[in-house]
Amino acid sequence: MATKNEKLRIPPTLMEIDHILGVFSAKGGVGKSVMSVNLAKSLVSKGFKVGLVDGDIYGPSHPVLLNATDMQLNVTDQELLDPLEKNGLKFNSMGFISSEKMPVIWRGPMVSGAIMQLIAQTNWGKLDYLIIDTPPGTGDVQLTLLQKIALTGAIVVTTPQDISLADTKKGIEMLKKLDLPILGLIENMSFFKPNDSDKKYYLYGKEGGKKLAKEYKLDLLGEVPQFEFNNSNLTNENEIISKISNKIVEKIVSKVNLLPSKNKNEIPQINT
Numbered sequence: 001m002a003t004k005n006e007k008l009r010i011p012p013t014l015m016e017i018d019h020i021l022g023v024f025s026a027k028g029g030v031g032k033s034v035m036s037v038n039l040a041k042s043l044v045s046k047g048f049k050v051g052l053v054d055g056d057i058y059g060p061s062h063p064v065l066l067n068a069t070d071m072q073l074n075v076t077d078q079e080l081l082d083p084l085e086k087n088g089l090k091f092n093s094m095g096f097i098s099s100e101k102m103p104v105i106w107r108g109p110m111v112s113g114a115i116m117q118l119i120a121q122t123n124w125g126k127l128d129y130l131i132i133d134t135p136p137g138t139g140d141v142q143l144t145l146l147q148k149i150a151l152t153g154a155i156v157v158t159t160p161q162d163i164s165l166a167d168t169k170k171g172i173e174m175l176k177k178l179d180l181p182i183l184g185l186i187e188n189m190s191f192f193k194p195n196d197s198d199k200k201y202y203l204y205g206k207e208g209g210k211k212l213a214k215e216y217k218l219d220l221l222g223e224v225p226q227f228e229f230n231n232s233n234l235t236n237e238n239e240i241i242s243k244i245s246n247k248i249v250e251k252i253v254s255k256v257n258l259l260p261s262k263n264k265n266e267i268p269q270i271n272t
């Protein structure tokens with residue numbers, strides 16, 4: 001495994017980015033993508049310059065979540081991609097690349113090459129935050145990413161029932177081993193509350209996130225209810241989600257500001 005200081009190089013595209021945050025989970029389908037999109041939108045609403053990378057190469061979900069299925073990245077033979085932009089948020093995803101342009105993206109070594117291209121070969125310009133929605137799984141792709149990009153910190157998304165799985169703990173252990181500050185946990189699908197009642201139904205068990213946070217001395221940044229809606233209604237147009245994610249973002253920003261200057265001012269670097 002390459003150490004953080006080995007062969008570090010700063011790609012020009014990441015030079016003007018203050019903080020890169022990775023959204024991780026130990027299990028698929030817990031809401032990483034939904035939360036990544038919401039956090040990015042909340043950061044924009046607070047006046048930050050924000051970029052968002054969809055790390056899911058095989059099953060990108062951001063075009064739908066961003067309500068931008070009609071947009072396409074302009075892929076040329078040049079080295080760098082220009083991100084798309086909507087409502088002040090810059091973003092990219094394999095889902096915005098037409099099938100005939102795919103070979104250009106696949107010239108790197110398989111999946112991690114494509115992810116690195118979305119992250120480091122994109123003209124982000126000056127950003128306060130770049131949010132990386134990591135791909136499903138906790139295997140090699142995540143590890144490659146963690147070894148190649150010096151992230152400011154990680155946000156872990158879990159669901160209540162996850163705590164019973166050794167996987168979540170394994171994921172946290174992996175982040176810890178790599179010396180990456182974990183800014184906190186988000187518990188998604190915490191409970192279901194019908195619109196016409198104040199009663200909360202804990203479909204997947206109660207306070208799993210709280211217990212996990214306590215065990216690992218992590219902050220529980222927020223508990224997001226389970227909704228009945230489809231994907232496009234799960235983002236910030238949904239008032240409840242928007243409120244929760246604004247609160248989560250406030251916590252994240254203050255935590256980032258409290259990080260030792262080693263992390264705070266570290267220019268995101270890439271390991272080659």
Ligand SMILES: Nc1ncnc2c1ncn2[C@@H]1O[C@H](COP(=O)(O)OP(=O)(O)OP(=O)(O)O)[C@@H](O)[C@H]1O
Nearest residue numbers: 027028029030031032033034136189225226227231
């Ligand atoms: N709070 C919620 N209420 C209802 N449905 C949700 C909620 N959060 C996420 N979902 C739904 O659960 C599914 C998985 O969410 P999402 O794609 O964000 O998870 P993920 O962790 O990114 O998955 P993957 O590991 O495949 O990348 C999606 O269909 C999404 O719409």
Ligand SMILES: [Mg+2]
Nearest residue numbers: 032033056061
């Ligand atoms: Mg996802």
